[in-house]
Amino acid sequence: MSKDRRSVEYDEGVENFINFALAHSTNHTSIKCPCLRCGNLLCQTPQVIREHLFFNGIDLSYRVWYWHGEKGPSGGFSNVSQQRYDKCEYTDVADTIDMVNAAQVNCMNDPQVFGRLLEDAEKPLYPGCMKYTKLSALVKLYNLKARYGWSDKGFSELLQLLRDMLPLNNEMPLSMYEAKKTFSALGMEYQKIHACPNDCILYRNEYKDAIACPTCGKSRWKINNEGGKIKKGVPAKVLWYFPPIPRFKRMFQSSETAKHLMWHAKDKECDGKLRHPSDSSAWKLVDHMWPDFASEPRNLRLALSTDGINPHKSMSSRHSCWPVIMVIYNLPPWLCMKRKFMMLSLLISGPRQPGHPLWTINDFPAYGNLAGCTVKGYYACPICGEGTYSKRLKHGRKNSYMGHRRFLPRNHPYRRQKKAFNGEQDFRIPPKILSGEEILEKVDLIPISWGKMKIKSLESDVNTNCWKKKSIFFELEYWKYLHVRHNLDVMHIEKNVCESIIGTLFNIPGKTKDGLNARLDLVEMGLRCDYVVQFTLGGCTHFERYMKVLKGYVRNHNRPEGCIVECYLAEEAVEFCTEYLSGTHAIGIPKSNNYDNKFGRPITGGRSANIDHKSWLQAHHYVLENTTIVQPYIEEHMNWLKSQYPRQSKRQIWLQEEHMRCFTYWLKGKVEEAIHNGQDIPNTLRWLAHGPTHQVVKYPGYIINGCRYHTKERDMTCVTQNSGVSILAGTMQIASSKDKNPVFGELCFYGSLMRYGS
Incomplete structure (x- = not known):
C-alpha cells in the first residue's frame, strides 16, 4: 500500500486487491472504491477502481479490507483503534x-x-x-x-x-x-488590520512595521490607564476586512446561486417597468459606456451600505462600531436584500465613530461622511448645494430650510398663494443639480488630509461652503458618470420626521417641537400656526434589520466586534453547507407557505360535483393543446381538415373553430384505431385521448407551482387578492368582423377564478 504507484509491486498489489474483492463480492460488476477520493463510499467498476488507485492513491488507514470481504481480528469489523472510523x-x-x-x-x-x-x-x-x-x-x-x-x-x-x-x-x-x-x-478568511485611533492610516503596506502614526503621532498600541504604559501587541484600533473575491467564488460554486446571479440578463422581464436596479437608467448607462462589461452577465453589480450601531443593544452613542454591508444587485428582487446574500465586507471597531475619514445606503449624517459634502448649516442639501434656501431662526437658534415651491411646475396654483405660506408668492426656478463631473471639478481642489486631527484647520482654508473632501469613490472610473451616487436609508427619514410630528401633535414632553421660541419664529417668518399635518408611518428597511442581526451576535460585551466577526464567519460556513444538504433551509430566507408537491395541494377540503359537457370539452381540449406528445396529431388533424374541406382550406378562422370543435373526438378515434391495428401507443397518449372524468372535486383554493390561487368567493373574505389570473394563449387575431386576413399570434387574457376543480 505504501509503495510507489509507479512501481511493479504497487501494480501487482492493485491487481491482487481487485481479484480478492471480486472473489468475495456478490456483485462482480461494481464494488466499493478504496481510493482517497471515493473513500469506500462510492461503488465503481473494476476498471475505474484500477484507475482511481493509480491516480488518487489508496487510503493508507484501510488496512483490514472489511468492505471487501476480509474479516477483522474478532471475525467481524476491525478494531476501532485500527480504523479511522466505522463508515x-x-x-x-x-x-x-x-x-x-x-x-x-x-x-x-x-x-x-x-x-x-x-x-x-x-x-x-x-x-x-x-x-x-x-x-x-x-x-x-x-x-x-x-x-x-x-x-x-x-x-x-x-x-x-x-x-x-x-x-x-x-x-x-x-x-x-x-x-x-x-x-x-x-469558514472564509478575514484580516485584522491595525488602524490609527484617529483614523489617519491603516498599518499595512509601507506602514505595516510602524509603531506610531506618522500623521498624528498616536501610538499603534493601547496605553495602560494605570501608569501610562504601552501594551505592545494590543492594537489601539482594528479594522476587520473580509476579502470579497473568495466569497464571490464560493457563490459561483453553487449551481443554484450562480443561476440567480445571471437572472438580470436571462430571466428578467423587459417591459419598461422599474422592478429592479437593472431597469434603472444608471444600470443602462454603465451597459452603454462599458459594453464589454455588460456583455458578460456574470459580472457583478455591487452596492455598499453602512451606519453606526451600538453593539450593546442600547440607544446610547457612547460606543459605535460601523459594519459595511455589501449587496449584489445581480440577484432577483426577492433575494438581493435577504440576509443570506448580505455580505459583511468591513467592520470598523469602536468606540469612536470614524466620522469624515470614513469612505459608502445610510442615513443623512453618514451621507455627508461618505460623499464629502456638508449636511448641516446654511448649505445642508447635497443636491441643491449652493442653491439651498435656508434661514436662521432667531429664537430657536437653528437653520430652517424652506422655498420648496421652487420645485413645483411653473403654473402650479401654490406658487401664487400667499396666506397659506409665508405671505409671499414664489416664482423662482429650482437650483441646478450638479453632475458627477461638475462635482469632481470642485472637490479636486480640496487638499486631502487623513484622520480627525486637522479637520477644523483644513476647513478654514477651503473656498467652498458645500464640500469637505473628495470622496474616495471618485477613484472608480464610472463614478462621476452615475446619475445617483449615494442613497439615503428611508427608514431614518421616516422615523425622525414622524417622531417629531407625533411628538408635536400629541404634545409629548421632551419630544414636542412646539414652544415659545417656535411660536415667536413662526410670527417673525409670517407663517400660519393652524397647519393640518398629514403623516405616514413607515417600517424598517432591510439594512436596519440586518444591523439588528449583527447586534444579536454579541456575546462578550467586552469584545463586541470579535463576537460579530466570529458569529458571522460561523453563519457563513453554515450557509455554505446548506447548499449541499437536503431538508435544510437557508438562514434569512423565509420558507414559503405555498409549498406543494408534484401535483399541488388544496388549501381546504373540497366537495364532489359533476361538470357540464361544455366545460369538460374545454378542459380536455386545453390539456391536449399544451401536451408535447399530442402536437404531431394536431398538425395531422389540421391537414386532414384541409383535405376534407378544400373550399375552406384558406379560411384560418373556420379551420381553427372546426379544429377546436372536433379534435378531441378525432383523436380518440385515431388512437382506438391504432390500438385495434396492434400499434404501440404510449399509455399517456391513451389516457389523454380517453379524456378526463365528468366528476371533479371543487376547492375554494389551491396551491401549485409555488403559487396560491383562490376563487372569487373566497377572496371576498380575505384581505389579499389571489383570484386574478392571466394566460398567454395563441389565437386568431382579427381587426374586425370583416377582416379576411387574420393573424395567428399570442394574446394575454385576464380573468378571475370563479371555481377550482380537479
Missing part, C-alpha cells in the same frame, strides 16, 4: 462529500485540517447511524441556532443533552467551542 451509507453522504471537496480550496495550506473535515463528513453520528454524519448533524443544528437566535450557552447545553440521549460512542460535541472548531475549515 456508513446515509442519505446525504454524496452531498456532504461534494461540500467538503468544494471547501478544499480553503485548506490548501493545512492538509490536516482538510483531513479532519473529510473524516467528520464521513463519520457516522453514532455506530449504526444511517442518516447523519457528525458534520451534517452539526450543520443542521447550527442552522437552527442561527435561524432562531439561540444563545451560545443554550446551544452548548442542548449539545450536552443530545450527547446524553444518543447511543454510546456517539460523535456529538459537548460545547459550542467544539462545534466551532469543526466549522473552522469551512
Whole structure:
C-alpha cells in the first residue's frame, strides 16, 4: 500500500486487491472504491477502481479490507483503534462529500485540517447511524441556532443533552467551542488590520512595521490607564476586512446561486417597468459606456451600505462600531436584500465613530461622511448645494430650510398663494443639480488630509461652503458618470420626521417641537400656526434589520466586534453547507407557505360535483393543446381538415373553430384505431385521448407551482387578492368582423377564478 504507484509491486498489489474483492463480492460488476477520493463510499467498476488507485492513491488507514470481504481480528469489523472510523451509507453522504471537496480550496495550506473535515463528513453520528454524519448533524443544528437566535450557552447545553440521549460512542460535541472548531475549515478568511485611533492610516503596506502614526503621532498600541504604559501587541484600533473575491467564488460554486446571479440578463422581464436596479437608467448607462462589461452577465453589480450601531443593544452613542454591508444587485428582487446574500465586507471597531475619514445606503449624517459634502448649516442639501434656501431662526437658534415651491411646475396654483405660506408668492426656478463631473471639478481642489486631527484647520482654508473632501469613490472610473451616487436609508427619514410630528401633535414632553421660541419664529417668518399635518408611518428597511442581526451576535460585551466577526464567519460556513444538504433551509430566507408537491395541494377540503359537457370539452381540449406528445396529431388533424374541406382550406378562422370543435373526438378515434391495428401507443397518449372524468372535486383554493390561487368567493373574505389570473394563449387575431386576413399570434387574457376543480 505504501509503495510507489509507479512501481511493479504497487501494480501487482492493485491487481491482487481487485481479484480478492471480486472473489468475495456478490456483485462482480461494481464494488466499493478504496481510493482517497471515493473513500469506500462510492461503488465503481473494476476498471475505474484500477484507475482511481493509480491516480488518487489508496487510503493508507484501510488496512483490514472489511468492505471487501476480509474479516477483522474478532471475525467481524476491525478494531476501532485500527480504523479511522466505522463508515456508513446515509442519505446525504454524496452531498456532504461534494461540500467538503468544494471547501478544499480553503485548506490548501493545512492538509490536516482538510483531513479532519473529510473524516467528520464521513463519520457516522453514532455506530449504526444511517442518516447523519457528525458534520451534517452539526450543520443542521447550527442552522437552527442561527435561524432562531439561540444563545451560545443554550446551544452548548442542548449539545450536552443530545450527547446524553444518543447511543454510546456517539460523535456529538459537548460545547459550542467544539462545534466551532469543526466549522473552522469551512469558514472564509478575514484580516485584522491595525488602524490609527484617529483614523489617519491603516498599518499595512509601507506602514505595516510602524509603531506610531506618522500623521498624528498616536501610538499603534493601547496605553495602560494605570501608569501610562504601552501594551505592545494590543492594537489601539482594528479594522476587520473580509476579502470579497473568495466569497464571490464560493457563490459561483453553487449551481443554484450562480443561476440567480445571471437572472438580470436571462430571466428578467423587459417591459419598461422599474422592478429592479437593472431597469434603472444608471444600470443602462454603465451597459452603454462599458459594453464589454455588460456583455458578460456574470459580472457583478455591487452596492455598499453602512451606519453606526451600538453593539450593546442600547440607544446610547457612547460606543459605535460601523459594519459595511455589501449587496449584489445581480440577484432577483426577492433575494438581493435577504440576509443570506448580505455580505459583511468591513467592520470598523469602536468606540469612536470614524466620522469624515470614513469612505459608502445610510442615513443623512453618514451621507455627508461618505460623499464629502456638508449636511448641516446654511448649505445642508447635497443636491441643491449652493442653491439651498435656508434661514436662521432667531429664537430657536437653528437653520430652517424652506422655498420648496421652487420645485413645483411653473403654473402650479401654490406658487401664487400667499396666506397659506409665508405671505409671499414664489416664482423662482429650482437650483441646478450638479453632475458627477461638475462635482469632481470642485472637490479636486480640496487638499486631502487623513484622520480627525486637522479637520477644523483644513476647513478654514477651503473656498467652498458645500464640500469637505473628495470622496474616495471618485477613484472608480464610472463614478462621476452615475446619475445617483449615494442613497439615503428611508427608514431614518421616516422615523425622525414622524417622531417629531407625533411628538408635536400629541404634545409629548421632551419630544414636542412646539414652544415659545417656535411660536415667536413662526410670527417673525409670517407663517400660519393652524397647519393640518398629514403623516405616514413607515417600517424598517432591510439594512436596519440586518444591523439588528449583527447586534444579536454579541456575546462578550467586552469584545463586541470579535463576537460579530466570529458569529458571522460561523453563519457563513453554515450557509455554505446548506447548499449541499437536503431538508435544510437557508438562514434569512423565509420558507414559503405555498409549498406543494408534484401535483399541488388544496388549501381546504373540497366537495364532489359533476361538470357540464361544455366545460369538460374545454378542459380536455386545453390539456391536449399544451401536451408535447399530442402536437404531431394536431398538425395531422389540421391537414386532414384541409383535405376534407378544400373550399375552406384558406379560411384560418373556420379551420381553427372546426379544429377546436372536433379534435378531441378525432383523436380518440385515431388512437382506438391504432390500438385495434396492434400499434404501440404510449399509455399517456391513451389516457389523454380517453379524456378526463365528468366528476371533479371543487376547492375554494389551491396551491401549485409555488403559487396560491383562490376563487372569487373566497377572496371576498380575505384581505389579499389571489383570484386574478392571466394566460398567454395563441389565437386568431382579427381587426374586425370583416377582416379576411387574420393573424395567428399570442394574446394575454385576464380573468378571475370563479371555481377550482380537479
